[in-house]
Amino acid sequence: MTSPVLLTPRTLLPLFPNASARKLLLLVLFIFVFWVVFMASKDHTEFLFHFNNPITLRRWHIFKGFFPPEGLQNASTSSAEAELMVLEILEKLNQQIPPRPFTDLSTTTSAKESTVTIFNPGDTYSVGDQLDVLLVAKDYSGRRKEYGGDFLRARIFSPALKAGASGKVTDFNNGTYLVSFTLFWEGPVSLSILLMHPSEGVSALWRARNQGYDRIIFTGQFLNGTAPVFTKCGLTLNTNAEQCQYLDARDHEAFYCLKLPHVPCEALTHMKTNNNNVSYLSLQEQFLFRRVNMAVEMVKSLSVTVLPGNNRNETKKKKCQIGMKTPFPSGYTFKGRWISTFCEQKEFSNINDINNCLSRKLIYLMGDSTLRQWVYYLSNVVKTLTFFDHHGTGMFQTHVLLDVKRHILVQWKKHGHPFVTKKLFSVKDDNYIPREIDQVAGDSRTAIVITFGQHFRPFPINIFIRRAINIRKAIERLFLRSPETKVIIKTENIREVNENAEIFSDFHGNIQNLILRNIFRDLNVGIIDAWDMTIAYHSEDVHPSTSVVESQVAMFLNYIC
Ligand SMILES: *[C@@H]1O[C@H](CO)[C@@H](O)[C@H](O)[C@H]1NC(C)=O
Ligand SMILES: *[C@@H]1O[C@H](CO)[C@@H](O)[C@H](O)[C@H]1NC(C)=O
Ligand SMILES: *[C@@H]1O[C@H](CO)[C@@H](O)[C@H](O)[C@H]1NC(C)=O
Ligand SMILES: *[C@@H]1O[C@H](CO)[C@@H](O)[C@H](O)[C@H]1NC(C)=O
Ligand SMILES: *[C@@H]1O[C@H](CO)[C@@H](O)[C@H](O)[C@H]1NC(C)=O
Numbered sequence: 001m002t003s004p005v006l007l008t009p010r011t012l013l014p015l016f017p018n019a020s021a022r023k024l025l026l027l028v029l030f031i032f033v034f035w036v037v038f039m040a041s042k043d044h045t046e047f048l049f050h051f052n053n054p055i056t057l058r059r060w061h062i063f064k065g066f067f068p069p070e071g072l073q074n075a076s077t078s079s080a081e082a083e084l085m086v087l088e089i090l091e092k093l094n095q096q097i098p099p100r101p102f103t104d105l106s107t108t109t110s111a112k113e114s115t116v117t118i119f120n121p122g123d124t125y126s127v128g129d130q131l132d133v134l135l136v137a138k139d140y141s142g143r144r145k146e147y148g149g150d151f152l153r154a155r156i157f158s159p160a161l162k163a164g165a166s167g168k169v170t171d172f173n174n175g176t177y178l179v180s181f182t183l184f185w186e187g188p189v190s191l192s193i194l195l196m197h198p199s200e201g202v203s204a205l206w207r208a209r210n211q212g213y214d215r216i217i218f219t220g221q222f223l224n225g226t227a228p229v230f231t232k233c234g235l236t237l238n239t240n241a242e243q244c245q246y247l248d249a250r251d252h253e254a255f256y257c258l259k260l261p262h263v264p265c266e267a268l269t270h271m272k273t274n275n276n277n278v279s280y281l282s283l284q285e286q287f288l289f290r291r292v293n294m295a296v297e298m299v300k301s302l303s304v305t306v307l308p309g310n311n312r313n314e315t316k317k318k319k320c321q322i323g324m325k326t327p328f329p330s331g332y333t334f335k336g337r338w339i340s341t342f343c344e345q346k347e348f349s350n351i352n353d354i355n356n357c358l359s360r361k362l363i364y365l366m367g368d369s370t371l372r373q374w375v376y377y378l379s380n381v382v383k384t385l386t387f388f389d390h391h392g393t394g395m396f397q398t399h400v401l402l403d404v405k406r407h408i409l410v411q412w413k414k415h416g417h418p419f420v421t422k423k424l425f426s427v428k429d430d431n432y433i434p435r436e437i438d439q440v441a442g443d444s445r446t447a448i449v450i451t452f453g454q455h456f457r458p459f460p461i462n463i464f465i466r467r468a469i470n471i472r473k474a475i476e477r478l479f480l481r482s483p484e485t486k487v488i489i490k491t492e493n494i495r496e497v498n499e500n501a502e503i504f505s506d507f508h509g510n511i512q513n514l515i516l517r518n519i520f521r522d523l524n525v526g527i528i529d530a531w532d533m534t535i536a537y538h539s540e541d542v543h544p545s546t547s548v549v550e551s552q553v554a555m556f557l558n559y560i561c
Helices: 009-015 021-042 044-052 053-062 069-096 199-209 283-289 351-360 369-382 434-440 459-481 506-519 532-535 546-560
Strands: 108-118 130-139 151-158 163-166 168-171 176-182 187-197 216-224 227-234 243-248 254-256 268-275 301-308 331-334 337-340 364-368 386-388 399-403 408-414 448-451 486-489 526-528
Touching: 021 459, 069 459, 069 506, 108 187, 130 151, 130 187, 151 168, 151 176, 151 506, 163 532, 176 399, 187 199, 187 506, 199 283, 199 506, 227 268, 227 434, 254 459, 331 532, 337 546, 351 408, 351 546, 364 369, 364 434, 369 399, 369 408, 369 448, 369 546, 434 459, 448 546, 459 486, 459 506, 486 546, 506 532, 526 546, 532 546
Parallel strands: 364 408, 364 448, 448 486, 486 526
Antiparallel strands: 108 130, 130 176, 151 163, 151 187, 163 331, 168 176, 187 301, 216 227, 216 268, 227 254, 243 254, 331 337, 386 399, 399 408
16 A cells, blocks of 8 residues: 555656756645545545544544545645655755765774874863864775765763763865864863764665664554454555554654454554564675774874963853754763853752742653653652652653642653554554644643654654654644743754664764754754763763753753743
8 A cells, every 4th residue: 555654756856857846746746645545545434433533533633544635635735845845854865975885894984094183283272262173084994085974973071070072073075074172171181082983884874774664563452352462563564465554644644553353443552662683784884883893982092181261251141041042062061060051051959949940830741761761850859749640551651740739740751653662552642742732732831842763763764854844843833822832852862882773873863863953943942952961971871861861951941940
């Protein structure tokens, strides 16, 4: 069965170099696809039943089968627009990450052979100065690389001061890179530049990622009367067998399960996943993703001593607010605390301050387990916030914290498909984030925090781009009805280096963060840059350390109070 998500008109694009002709072609294609879906629908009566049953409709927000003719045109126009955006972003990324085939590993970038030197070294360095480092990439034979694209991670740090900050990498696309650091604190400062993946590895990962949906196997649990029965599910299913289709027409989101005989599609209750043992990398490419060849230090030994600042007039920073542009780095750690570089932070050092901020607030955390960490952190720190039993079981049930006296509600709910975990989780009230946002009334005392990304890494990037666009649209709708609602985006954090780079690499996370930044750039939202924070804290764990979570929550309180 053709699904809108599966449609890849990219193959047709070269025939239509003219942009408007291309747009027209796409529009026609999408209308055609919707027509096919419409005509191919088998269970008309069941659809009508759904449509007339608002409870079912509200719960799933998903149309089984097809869409009504009058809604058809509108749905297809708006989703065709979104699909065009997806393709546009994809095209740009493809240009930025060109194929880098290699016949011999010795022609790939070597951390050992590459050189790192201070650019325009000064006699002394003071707090506030910039330190620029020139990196010349070389291959294993010591030859200069002639193209860029290496995935690097730069950091300065002073262990004794529990201080750290990210560095900014500028790729000149000719094998040289400028890595810039701002010297935020005084004392001895060490430098680190990690070669996460050589450019050849980067382009292999990029190609592989967009090649297949089957790195993760979804297993759905249905109720057959009262007995649980299992079947294969996924973002796509390559089969001619009968399927249950869980489609969101407006947002062009789709999820499928193999239909079990005599078990209704509505009886889906739970889901779990397993990593599939497939790879789209060649054997030669796989060599690049052995642990010893990832995250290799390029700096042999390089440190500077930073003197106190030369009493320059520090421009007083503005109080942290939603809508501020966040630079990179957006802050640094000092004595274990996060210090913002672009806005003045209030200290929420005692419980009264935190409670005063949270009082009469509705806080909706939407996303993955890195936001659930906030719930655990808050319940630890603010003892008057207590767990309310929202029913369901396990790690992925909706978590609710309440303080009835102060009228505080903090709720965490996981984002919809794809959600990757070996533990069985309920999908009975599952929903995509845009649909959840649509359900929030919103006002000046309502805050929404959104994080998604880790669970998207194993899948082709179009899934992530489409979700980001849909979330943006939902936020725009929210701002139309309740412009004073506080919306905060927490970016994806770095994680441990894993040999299964195809599924877990931070390269995927980095691309997703770039996309997110691009899609949300002119929205009136607050950004909490978890990527930047976890590099600064050197927290290489999918679930960042408590210090990081504490810093994120502090930033959040600064944005909403
Ligand atoms: C479709 O969109 C048009 C114009 O945007 C609007 O007038 C019409 O009511 C919409 N139809 C439906 C079914 O929403
Ligand atoms: C690489 O590009 C930078 C910036 O354009 C330039 O300054 C530098 O000379 C170039 N290096 C080489 C080896 O071409
Ligand atoms: C569901 O239950 C019915 C009746 O007990 C049985 O005939 C059928 O085989 C079951 N279906 C599956 C998929 O187990
Ligand atoms: C994965 O597949 C490869 C070859 O296809 C095989 O050599 C390897 O043992 C498999 N690994 C696991 C854990 O099954
Ligand atoms: C700092 O700024 C104030 C007011 O703008 C000015 O009067 C003072 O001279 C400045 N101090 C220095 C050291 O530049």
